[in-house]
Amino acid sequence: xxxxxxxxxxxxxxxxxxxxxxxxxCPGCTHGISxxxxxxxxxxxxxxxxxxxxxxxxxxxxxxDYFNMDFAEAxxxxxxxxxxxxxxxxxxxxxxxxxxxxxLASIGAAEIMHAAGRGENITVIFINNAIYGMxxxxxxxxxxxxxxxxxxxxxxxxxxHGFPLxxxxxxxxxxxxxxxxxxxxxxxxNIRRAKKAIRQxxxxxxxxxxxxxxxxxxSCPTNWGMSADEALTWIExxxxxxxxxxxxxxxxxxxxxxxxxxx
Amino acid sequence: MAKGRIVxxxxxxxxxxxxxxxxxxxxxxxxxxxxxxxxxxxxxxVDPDGECTGCAICAVICPDSAITVYRLVPAEKVRTxxx
Amino acid sequence: MAKELLKGNVAFAxxxxxxxxxxxxGYPITPQTEALEHMAKRMPELGRVFLxxxxxxxxxxxxxxxxxxxxxxxxxSSSPGVSLMMEGLSYIAGSEVPAVLVDIMRGGxxxxxxxxxxxxxxxxxxxxxxxxxxxxxxxxASVQELIDFTVEAFDIAEKYLCIVIILADGSLGQMMEPAExxxxxxxxxxxxxxxxxxxxxxDRDPNIITSIYMDPLVEEELNRRLMAKQAKIEANxxxxxxLMLDDAEIAVIAFGTSGRVAQSAVKTAREEGIRVGLLRxxxxxxxxxxxxxxxxxxxxxxxxxxxxxxQMLGDVRIGNEGRVPISFYGRQGGVIPLPDEVLEEIRKxxxxxxxxx
Ligand SMILES: Cc1ncc(C[n+]2csc(CCOP(=O)(O)OP(=O)(O)O)c2C)c(N)n1
Ligand code: SF4
Ligand code: SF4
Ligand code: SF4
Numbered sequence: 224x225x226x227x228x229x230x231x232x233x234x235x236x237x238x239x240x241x242x243x244x245x246x247x248x249c250p251g252c253t254h255g256i257s258x259x260x261x262x263x264x265x266x267x268x269x270x271x272x273x274x275x276x277x278x279x280x281x282x283x284x285x286x287x288d289y290f291n292m293d294f295a296e297a298x299x300x301x302x303x304x305x306x307x308x309x310x311x312x313x314x315x316x317x318x319x320x321x322x323x324x325x326x327l328a329s330i331g332a333a334e335i336m337h338a339a340g341r342g343e344n345i346t347v348i349f350i351n352n353a354i355y356g357m358x359x360x361x362x363x364x365x366x367x368x369x370x371x372x373x374x375x376x377x378x379x380x381x382x383x384h385g386f387p388l389x390x391x392x393x394x395x396x397x398x399x400x401x402x403x404x405x406x407x408x409x410x411x412x413n414i415r416r417a418k419k420a421i422r423q424x425x426x427x428x429x430x431x432x433x434x435x436x437x438x439x440x441x442s443c444p445t446n447w448g449m450s451a452d453e454a455l456t457w458i459e460x461x462x463x464x465x466x467x468x469x470x471x472x473x474x475x476x477x478x479x480x481x482x483x484x485x486x
Numbered sequence: 487m488a489k490g491r492i493v494x495x496x497x498x499x500x501x502x503x504x505x506x507x508x509x510x511x512x513x514x515x516x517x518x519x520x521x522x523x524x525x526x527x528x529x530x531x532v533d534p535d536g537e538c539t540g541c542a543i544c545a546v547i548c549p550d551s552a553i554t555v556y557r558l559v560p561a562e563k564v565r566t567x568x569x
Numbered sequence: 570m571a572k573e574l575l576k577g578n579v580a581f582a583x584x585x586x587x588x589x590x591x592x593x594x595g596y597p598i599t600p601q602t603e604a605l606e607h608m609a610k611r612m613p614e615l616g617r618v619f620l621x622x623x624x625x626x627x628x629x630x631x632x633x634x635x636x637x638x639x640x641x642x643x644x645x646s647s648s649p650g651v652s653l654m655m656e657g658l659s660y661i662a663g664s665e666v667p668a669v670l671v672d673i674m675r676g677g678x679x680x681x682x683x684x685x686x687x688x689x690x691x692x693x694x695x696x697x698x699x700x701x702x703x704x705x706x707x708x709x710a711s712v713q714e715l716i717d718f719t720v721e722a723f724d725i726a727e728k729y730l731c732i733v734i735i736l737a738d739g740s741l742g743q744m745m746e747p748a749e750x751x752x753x754x755x756x757x758x759x760x761x762x763x764x765x766x767x768x769x770x771x772d773r774d775p776n777i778i779t780s781i782y783m784d785p786l787v788e789e790e791l792n793r794r795l796m797a798k799q800a801k802i803e804a805n806x807x808x809x810x811x812l813m814l815d816d817a818e819i820a821v822i823a824f825g826t827s828g829r830v831a832q833s834a835v836k837t838a839r840e841e842g843i844r845v846g847l848l849r850x851x852x853x854x855x856x857x858x859x860x861x862x863x864x865x866x867x868x869x870x871x872x873x874x875x876x877x878x879x880q881m882l883g884d885v886r887i888g889n890e891g892r893v894p895i896s897f898y899g900r901q902g903g904v905i906p907l908p909d910e911v912l913e914e915i916r917k918x919x920x921x922x923x924x925x926x
Contacts, residue, residue, distance in 0.1 A: 235546075
C-alpha cells in the first residue's frame with residue numbers, strides 16, 4: 224500500500240473581519256475573545272461589507288480600530304438609539320452594537336429597553352463583566368452583592384446600592400425581542416457556545432425577525448485584581464450562578480425558519 | 487511527526503497564559519527568555535515529542551488572535567477552496 | 570407654487586420633507602408637536618422614516634445614527650426637550666456629520682410653560698453641549714421664513730458638515746400665515762450618499778465616524794478644523810434683514826418674533842417722525858457683528874428687544890464695542906412684548922436724545 228500523503232493545512236488564523244492592529248485590552252481580557260467571535264461569525268456569513276458596528280463608551284470605545292468594517296462611536300449608553308437611526312435608513316445592512324454593562328444596563332437602560340421593545344432589527348453584543356472597566360473598576364449595575372469595587376470598597380451593599388440587573392431576563396419579557404440569550408466566555412466549550420449564539424443573533428437580524436442580543440459573561444482581570452485564568456474561574460464560580468446561562472427568548476419564528484432551512 | 491503545530495504572533499501575544507492552561511497536551515510555555523515589543527513574555531509551543539494535534543483549542547481561548555494553527559490533513563481530504 | 574394658509578409647525582415639517590429629509594426622529598412636546606404629527610403622517614406615505622423616540626436623548630442619537638448613514642435627517646423639539654439633546658448635539662458636532670434641528674422655544678426655566686419665549690438663545694447660539702463648537706443658528710420671523718430657512722438648513726449642514734438649528738418660538742410654531750412651500754426635491758439614492766457615509770465597506774476601506782481623540786494634539790487638530798470651518802461660516806453665512814436704518818438715529822435690534830413686534834413699533838414711530846430703524850439678525854451664529862458695528866457708528870442709541878432677560882444683548886454689546894448707549898427691553902416667562910411697549914421705549918430714547926441736544 225502506498226504511503227498516505229499528508230498536507231499541512233491552515234486550521235485557524237486571525238479573522239479577516241479584524242484589522243491587523245493589536246488591541247489595547249489588558250492581557251487575558253475577554254473583550255478580545257468576543258471581538259474574535261463576532262469577527263469570525265461575520266466572516267462565516269460573508270457579511271463584512273454589509274455590516275456596520277457601533278462602539279460604546281467603555282473599554283471597547285476603540286472597537287472600530289479592531290473591526291475591519293464601517294463603524295461609528297456612540298455616546299455612553301446611546302448605541303441602541305444610534306443603531307436605530309442607522310438601521311432605519313440602511314434597512315438592508317447588518318447593524319450591531321457592542322456594549323458594556325455600565326453602558327447598556329445603567330446609563331443606556333432606556334435606550335436598550337426601547338430598542339428591544341420596538342423589535343428594532345439590530346444585534347446587540349452585551350459584555351457583562353460586573354464592573355466599570357474603563358473608569359477603573361467602579362460598581363456596575365451588574366456588580367454582584369458583596370463584590371468589592373472602587374466605589375463599593377466594602378463590597379456592594381444591597382441596602383445601599385440595591386440589586387444587580389439581569390438584562391436578559393428583563394429584555395426577554397418584551398414582545399419585540401426575538402432572540403435574547405446569555406452565554407459565558409470562561410472556557411473553551413462555553414466560548415464555542417457563545418459563538419453559535421452570536422451567529423444565531425446575526426441570522427435573526429438577517430432574516431428581519433427583530434431584536435437580538437447575546438449577553439456574554441466576561442472577565443476584567445485588571446479591575447477584579449486577578450490573573451486572567453483566575454478571572455475565568457471567578458466567572459464560573461460566581462457570575463454564572465447570579466446570571467444563569469441559557470436562552471431567555473427564542474421567538475417561534477426562529478424555530479420555524481430553522482426547520483424550513485432543514486427541508 | 488506532530489499532526490499539528492501553532493505559530494504565536496509575538497506582536498499580538500500579551501502573555502496572558504490562557505492558552506497554556508487549556509492545551510490538552512500541555513504543550514505551551516511562556517518564553518521567559520525574551521519580551522515582545524509590547525513587553526510581555528510570549529507564549530510558545532514546546533513540542534519535542536510531536537504531540538500537538540492541531541486541535542486549535544489554544545486559539546479558541548486566545549483573546550488576541552495571536553495563535554495560528556496548522557494541521558496535517560490527508561491529501562484526499564484537502565479540498566481546494568471554492569470561490 | 571401658490572401661497573396657502575399654513576401653520577408654522579406644519580410648514581417647516583413639510584418644507585423639510587420637500588428638501589429631501591429622509592428621516593425624522595422626535596418626541597412630543599408643546600408647542601411643536603404638530604411638526605411631529607405631520608411627519609408621522611407624511612413620512613410613511615413617502616416611504617421615508619418617521620419614528621417617535623422614547624426621549625429626546627434617544628431622538629437626537631437616532632438623528633446621529635442616520636446622519637452617519639449620510640441621509641438628510643432632522644428632529645424638532647422645544648426648550649426642555651432640546652436641553653436633553655445637548656449631549657447628542659455635541660457628539661454630532663465632534664463627529665462632523667450634518668444634522669438639522671428646530672427648536673420652538675417655550676417659557677422657562679424648568680418646565681416653565683408652553684408660551685412663546687426666546688430663553689434658549691444662550692444655550693443654542695453659544696454651543697449648548699460640552700466642548701468647543703458652534704451650530705449654525707437661523708432665526709425666522711414668519712411662517713415663510715420658517716419654511717425657507719428649514720430648506721436652507723439642510724444645504725448649509727451638508728456644505729459644512731455641521732449642525733444647523735432653526736431657533737423659533739411657540740408663536741411662530743402655532744401661527745397660521747399664507748406661505749409658499751418649495752417644490753418636492755428628489756431623495757438621494759444610496760449610491761449618491763457622501764463618500765464618508767456608513768453604508769457598508771464594499772469595494773472601499775472602512776469608514777469610521779467618531780468623536781474621541783485621546784491624544785490632545787489630535788483633538789486639537791479637530792478643534793482647529795472646526796475653527797477653520799467656523800471662520801468660513803462666519804465669512805459666508807451671515808444673514809440679517811433691516812428696515813429704515815439709512816438715516817436712523819435709533820437702531821432697534823431684535824430677532825425672530827421680537828423682531829416682528831419691533832418692526833410694527835418702528836413703523837409707528839416713523840409715522841411720529843422718530844428716525845428709528847430695525848436690524849433683525851437672522852443668523853444668530855454667525856452673528857452679524859460687523860453690521861452692528863457699522864450701525865453703532867451711525868446711530869445715537871441702540872435698543873435691544875428680546876423675549877428673555879437679555880441674552881442676545883451680549884452679542885449686540887460685542888458688535889457695538891462701546892460706541893453708543895444700549896438699552897434693553899424684554900418680556901420673560903412666555904410673554905410677548907406688545908408693539909406699544911416697544912414704541913414707548915423708542916419714545917423714551919428719543920426724548921433722551923432731544924434733551925441732550
Ligand atoms: C455621559 C458619560 N458619563 C460617564 C462617562 C465615563 N465612563 C466612561 S466608560 C464608563 C463605564 C464603562 O463601563 P462598562 O460599560 O461596564 O464597560 P467596560 O469598560 O467595563 O467594558 C464610564 C462611567 C462617560 N464617558 N460619559
Ligand atoms: S480594564 Fe478590564 S474590561 Fe477593560 S480592558 Fe482591562 S481587563 Fe478588559
Ligand atoms: S493546537 Fe491543540 S495540541 Fe496544539 S498547542 Fe494548541 S491546544 Fe495544544
Ligand atoms: S492566549 Fe494568546 S495572548 Fe495569551 S499567552 Fe496565549 S498566545 Fe499569548
